[in-house]
Amino acid sequence: MPSVTVQDNTEIYYxxxxxxxxxxxxxxxxxxxxxxxxxxxxxxxxxxxxxxxxRRGFGRSCQPWKGYDYDTFATDLKDLMDRLDLRGAILVxxxxxxxxxxxxxxxxxTERVKKAVLIASVTPxxxxxxxxxxxxxxxxxxxxxxxxxxxRPAFLREFAQAFYGRTPVKHxxxxxVLDWNQSMALTGSLRSTLAAANAWSMTDFRVEMKxxxxxxxxxxxxxxxxxxxxVSARRSVKILPNATLSEYEGEPHGLFLTAADRLNxxxxxxxxxxxxxxxxxxx
Numbered sequence: 130m131p132s133v134t135v136q137d138n139t140e141i142y143y144x145x146x147x148x149x150x151x152x153x154x155x156x157x158x159x160x161x162x163x164x165x166x167x168x169x170x171x172x173x174x175x176x177x178x179x180x181x182x183x184r185r186g187f188g189r190s191c192q193p194w195k196g197y198d199y200d201t202f203a204t205d206l207k208d209l210m211d212r213l214d215l216r217g218a219i220l221v222x223x224x225x226x227x228x229x230x231x232x233x234x235x236x237x238x239t240e241r242v243k244k245a246v247l248i249a250s251v252t253p254x255x256x257x258x259x260x261x262x263x264x265x266x267x268x269x270x271x272x273x274x275x276x277x278x279x280x281r282p283a284f285l286r287e288f289a290q291a292f293y294g295r296t297p298v299k300h301x302x303x304x305x306v307l308d309w310n311q312s313m314a315l316t317g318s319l320r321s322t323l324a325a326a327n328a329w330s331m332t333d334f335r336v337e338m339k340x341x342x343x344x345x346x347x348x349x350x351x352x353x354x355x356x357x358x359x360v361s362a363r364r365s366v367k368i369l370p371n372a373t374l375s376e377y378e379g380e381p382h383g384l385f386l387t388a389a390d391r392l393n394x395x396x397x398x399x400x401x402x403x404x405x406x407x408x409x410x411x412x
């Protein structure tokens with residue numbers, strides 16, 4: 130399996146497909162790089178070079194005890210981009226992966242990156258605080274941790290239902306997709322699942338986002354029950370100097386599957402590729 134050994138000797142597994150402008154797809158919690166199969170395949174078929182990777186602690190990457198903070202996540206991304214010598218790249222972060230995009234750009238600048246996309250991202254700051262009254266109460270994250278510690282497989286299965294907006298009468302994804310989601314989620318260790326959740330729930334990106342001037346597309350579902358749009362996307366576009374917001378009406382957190390065709394076409398349009406006439410985005 131292709132991998133890069135990063136600064137603390139952790140091995141990060143990656144895939145590198147296609148040729149053309151490089152696009153790095155950064156997965157969400159608690160999944161791995163396989164979640165991007167529809168986007169990766171589509172973009173390679175439209176002449177982009179696509180790199181996906183498994184965050185440390187998840188998928189086929191190593192599972193160290195330490196390093197589950199955004200500075201380390203961003204450094205892992207830098208080491209991967211340096212190893213592959215990616216230039217003029219587009220970074221696409223989903224959910225907690227949006228934090229990697231922001232922290233990478235904050236720490237390492239835009240020498241290798243020309244655009245970015247934040248999809249259902251945890252930015253700018255999720256946890257409620259005195260200076261962040263719109264955030265999510267800390268008790269929600271404490272309950273999440275307790276549930277993971279008690280029965281991680283059961284928690285992950287239930288979490289996936291809300292993640293994709295699936296109800297007994299609204300089958301946004303199939304049972305087979307839920308099984309696939311579970312298999313991805315269980316590749317992470319208990320340690321990495323807990324520590325990464327602590328990172329995405331408690332990291333404040335607000336100040337550094339003000340300094341990121343490259344074009345950024347922010348994409349979010351209005352029915353996202355995992356990362357509510359009011360505390361995330363709608364606030365992010367007010368902080369980022371050069372961002373545009375695309376709201377997907379009625380879509381849940383996992384819109385990379387529930388709205389895959391629309392998302393793929395929007396990514397292609399934002400990257401500068403040719404959009405099929407019958408699938409062009411509306412206002």
